[in-house]
Amino acid sequence: MQRPLFKPASALQFVVNGQAGHGDAEATREAIEAGLREAGRSGAVVFAAPGELARVAREAATRARADGSAVVAVGGDGTINTVAQAAHAAGCTLGVIPRGTFNYFAREHGAPLETAEALRWLLDARPEPVQISAINDQVFLVNASLGLYP
Numbered sequence: 001m002q003r004p005l006f007k008p009a010s011a012l013q014f015v016v017n018g019q020a021g022h023g024d025a026e027a028t029r030e031a032i033e034a035g036l037r038e039a040g041r042s043g044a045v046v047f048a049a050p051g052e053l054a055r056v057a058r059e060a061a062t063r064a065r066a067d068g069s070a071v072v073a074v075g076g077d078g079t080i081n082t083v084a085q086a087a088h089a090a091g092c093t094l095g096v097i098p099r100g101t102f103n104y105f106a107r108e109h110g111a112p113l114e115t116a117e118a119l120r121w122l123l124d125a126r127p128e129p130v131q132i133s134a135i136n137d138q139v140f141l142v143n144a145s146l147g148l149y150p
Contacts (some may be wrong), residue, residue, distance in 0.1 A: 006093045008070035012043035013060035015083050017053055017075030017099070027103050028099060028115055030072060033047075035119040043072075057083045061090035069093070072122065074115075076100010081141055084132065088139045093127045105141050 014032055018025045029045050036043050044063075057071065061083070062120040064071040070093035073083035080096050087094040098106035109130070112118045113150040132139055 003127070003129070004065070004091050004093050005068045006070060007068035008126075009041075010064075010067045012041070012072050012095065013064045013067075014043055014072045014074055014097075015053070015057050015060045015079075016045060016047045017073075017079040018047045019050060019075075020061045029136055031115040032074070032119055035116055035123070039120070039123050041123060045146040052077065053082050054086070056085035057070070058089070061092050065090040065092040070095045070127070072097060074099050077102055077104055077141075080105050081139075084141055085139045089131065095122050095125070097122060 005115055016028060025047060029047075032043070032045050044060075046056055047111050057073075061071045063069070064087070071087050071090075072095035073080040074097045075083075076098065078137060079100065084094055096109070096111055097115060098111055098113050099115065102141055103111075103113060106118070107113070110121070110140065112121050130141070132141055
């Protein structure tokens, strides 16, 4: 598959799962918007209500593709998988800011777990391919774990 066009100066499309992490959605928005201002970058922060994540992710990925930008999943592994599905379908770049419980994908790729630090890490990053898989046209990010969950 061909790499998506990515223009670093384009406005990023942040998709926030309002239910992820500790539920402090407004603090997440403030951290992202403050970090963007500090870096001289722009972006749209969109919150997904329960049951709306896939639709919101598809819309954001479509905007990101049109702008040569990236759609950024802000949430846990489930949110990241949903946004990754939309990014893959739209053919745009995916970014992540971890806000969930386990954050396997984000940790595997070196993302800091604190929102402001993760945003700075993301803004300094350059897109690189990651391993994905698909079953019945459903994309998922490849990670594995062994053990018991609380």
